[in-house]
Amino acid sequence: MIAYLLRRTAFLVVSLLLAAVVLFLLLRLLPGDPANSLLSVGATPDQIAAARHQIGTDRPLPEQFVSWVGRLATLDLGESFVSTLPVGPEIAARLVVTVPLTLLSFVLAVVVAVPVGFVAAHKANTWYGSVLSGVSQLGIAVPVFWVGMLLITVFSISLRVMPAGGFPPDDWADPAKALTSLTLPVVTIALVMSASLIRYVRSATLDVLGSDHLRTSRALGSSFARAMWRHGLRNAVVPVISILGIELASTFLGAVVVESVFALPGLGGMLVKGLAQHDYPVIQGILFVSTLVVLVIGFAADLVQRLIDPRLRHSLARDVR
Amino acid sequence: MSAEQALIGAPDEQEAQAAPRHVSRSVTLTIGCVLVGVIVLVAVVSLFWVPFAPEDTSGRRLMPPGLPHLLGTDKLGRDLLTQLMIGARIALAAGAGSVVLGGVIGVAAGLAAGFATRWLDDVVSALLDILIAFPTLLLAMLVAATRAASLTSAIVAIGLAMSAIVARLTRVLVKRVLAHDFITAARTSGTSWPRVVLEHVLPNIWPTVSVNLALQFGLAVLAEASLSYLGLGAPPPNASWGRMLQEAQASVFIAPVGVIAPGVLIVVLVIGVNLVADGFRDVADPTRRRRR
Numbered sequence: 001m002i003a004y005l006l007r008r009t010a011f012l013v014v015s016l017l018l019a020a021v022v023l024f025l026l027l028r029l030l031p032g033d034p035a036n037s038l039l040s041v042g043a044t045p046d047q048i049a050a051a052r053h054q055i056g057t058d059r060p061l062p063e064q065f066v067s068w069v070g071r072l073a074t075l076d077l078g079e080s081f082v083s084t085l086p087v088g089p090e091i092a093a094r095l096v097v098t099v100p101l102t103l104l105s106f107v108l109a110v111v112v113a114v115p116v117g118f119v120a121a122h123k124a125n126t127w128y129g130s131v132l133s134g135v136s137q138l139g140i141a142v143p144v145f146w147v148g149m150l151l152i153t154v155f156s157i158s159l160r161v162m163p164a165g166g167f168p169p170d171d172w173a174d175p176a177k178a179l180t181s182l183t184l185p186v187v188t189i190a191l192v193m194s195a196s197l198i199r200y201v202r203s204a205t206l207d208v209l210g211s212d213h214l215r216t217s218r219a220l221g222s223s224f225a226r227a228m229w230r231h232g233l234r235n236a237v238v239p240v241i242s243i244l245g246i247e248l249a250s251t252f253l254g255a256v257v258v259e260s261v262f263a264l265p266g267l268g269g270m271l272v273k274g275l276a277q278h279d280y281p282v283i284q285g286i287l288f289v290s291t292l293v294v295l296v297i298g299f300a301a302d303l304v305q306r307l308i309d310p311r312l313r314h315s316l317a318r319d320v321r
Numbered sequence: 322m323s324a325e326q327a328l329i330g331a332p333d334e335q336e337a338q339a340a341p342r343h344v345s346r347s348v349t350l351t352i353g354c355v356l357v358g359v360i361v362l363v364a365v366v367s368l369f370w371v372p373f374a375p376e377d378t379s380g381r382r383l384m385p386p387g388l389p390h391l392l393g394t395d396k397l398g399r400d401l402l403t404q405l406m407i408g409a410r411i412a413l414a415a416g417a418g419s420v421v422l423g424g425v426i427g428v429a430a431g432l433a434a435g436f437a438t439r440w441l442d443d444v445v446s447a448l449l450d451i452l453i454a455f456p457t458l459l460l461a462m463l464v465a466a467t468r469a470a471s472l473t474s475a476i477v478a479i480g481l482a483m484s485a486i487v488a489r490l491t492r493v494l495v496k497r498v499l500a501h502d503f504i505t506a507a508r509t510s511g512t513s514w515p516r517v518v519l520e521h522v523l524p525n526i527w528p529t530v531s532v533n534l535a536l537q538f539g540l541a542v543l544a545e546a547s548l549s550y551l552g553l554g555a556p557p558p559n560a561s562w563g564r565m566l567q568e569a570q571a572s573v574f575i576a577p578v579g580v581i582a583p584g585v586l587i588v589v590l591v592i593g594v595n596l597v598a599d600g601f602r603d604v605a606d607p608t609r610r611r612r613r
Contacts, residue, residue: 015447022452141539141591143546146566146584153573153580256462257547272551275462298450 019291055081077285082277087285096171098266102252105189113194117201139195148188148261165263185262200243204236238309245301249294350600356593360409367406392578404560411561415545416538422480424534431491452485472555479544483537494526535598539591
């Protein structure tokens with residue numbers, strides 16, 4: 001286990017470094033001069049050169065890269081080209097919205113999807129089992145921003161019970177107010193996310209329900225609940241955890257669109273603005289932090305799987321990932 | 322099930338994606354074909370005939386459904402039905418374009434990675450993992466925002482993001498096929514590697530890859546709609562369903578059709594494609610046919 005932990009950690013670090021390289025190169029390969037966002041129309045060549053010098057894009061690429069990675073190592077994400085404010089604290093401020101939004105949606109989706117997925121599998125041959133599967137099929141085909149629009153229409157415009165968007169300027173000073181502004185976005189993400197989760201929970205449950213050990217346990221006289229608890233759950237939960245990891249990561253990143261529907265001042269809004277202004281440090285910083293979050297979630301999901309499933313722990317297979 | 326298998330969908334998981342068991346497979350395929358067929362038909366018709374010119378703003382603004390504007394008009398007085406029909410074309414182009422681009426790059430890269438050994442394989446798969454860590458939409462936003470917003474940008478962006486997913490799937494499948502004895506047999510009997518790929522590897526991975534590409538088609542349609550909604554897709558007068566939704570959002574009470582119709586069409590197309598993928602899975606994969 002310790003050897004695995006070390007290897008997996010090494011993989012995490014290498015992945016992060018690779019991500020830094022890919023991010024850096026990808027951004028430089030794309031057209032557009034960030035100096036433009038500092039200048040007004042009709043700037044002289046001298047002014048352009050000065051602007052480039054000011055933000056450091058006139059230096060050779062390897063030098064820019066080394067200085068970026070060097071500062072990354074000290075958790076310094078650099079300063080925005082446009083506002084010249086440090087990127088790190090700005091990201092941290094935005095996470096105050098994005099992280100609760102992600103986690104609340106995730107928890108709600110899991111709370112809905114696990115029982116529904118279980119019932120859909122357990123009652124697969126009944127009409128409501130089929131209806132549940134059908135509804136989840138529908139859920140994965142719906143654009144998430146459309147769900148948000150429909151919810152705003154019903155709850156904000158028609159019934160006037162929820163705010164249509166925005167977030168209190170003093171963040172979480174008044175938790176009730178902050179939670180109210182997050183309610184509709186959370187429901188939006190959770191609805192779409194639970195649809196795909198239901199399908200995975202259903203398949204994992206179907207898998208377990210058809211397994212020999214569950215049947216044997218039942219034949220030996222255990223009640224269904226007891227057999228499921230002792231022999232079913234642990235088996236069903238392992239594949240679901242890797243999916244949960246992926247879903248959590250994609251919710252975090254997918255919040256961009258939903259934040260835009262509900263005008264939430266999260267990471268998404270910052271990214272959209274940074275992209276429009278070619279603000280490399282901002283884009284780099286956000287994408288780097290996002291990648292870090294995604295990789296760490298994957299890391300955690302792998303570890304939890306190993307803890308739950310002894311077969312993975314003792315497997316001789318070399319698969320690190 | 323590893324994260325990789327989770328992405329591909331283990332056999333039992335594919336079971337769950339499919340329609341309920343007592344619904345016959347051919348019914349799934351038929352419904353899917355009908356749904357996709359309707360959208361394709363609308364798109365084809367729109368090439369030859371639309372009720373009004375797309376840039377024709379002569380109608381009154383935000384008219385309710387009726388004559389001559391069957392579904393009413395948008396906030397600029399443009400005919401909604403016309404826009405929806407052209408939107409079908411854009412949605413299909415976005416899906417097809419991304420799938421072709423993502424499929425070609427992804428399968429080629431996946432094949433190369435599948436044949437790579439030890440450290441090279443480690444590097445390639447780590448790279449793919451990282452690329453996948455950026456979800457399609459973020460990568461697409463990056464590309465679409467630095468180039469001028471256009472349908473091509475959107476397709477390139479979605480296709481590139483998709484290619485990482487396809488490559489990872491292909492890599493795993495290739496590794497699995499290469500482990501079989503019939504590959505060793507083919508090699509020892511003197512078959513060259515290119516022929517092994519053409520005759521043994523590709524036919525074996527194709528059923529799974531093509532079904533995955535079909536599912537990716539649906540995801541690409543959704544991604545294009547999201548990009549257009551954020552203003553990073555096809556610019557006017559090209560009516561993308563995503564942008565129509567964004568434009569209609571403010572006037573949902575005066576003209577609800579503008580908010581409902583494009584969304585419904587997106588759902589119809591994506592569900593249709595998913596159903597076709599589910600149905601096609603059983604037709605395409607001989608091992609699944611036998612199991613039944």
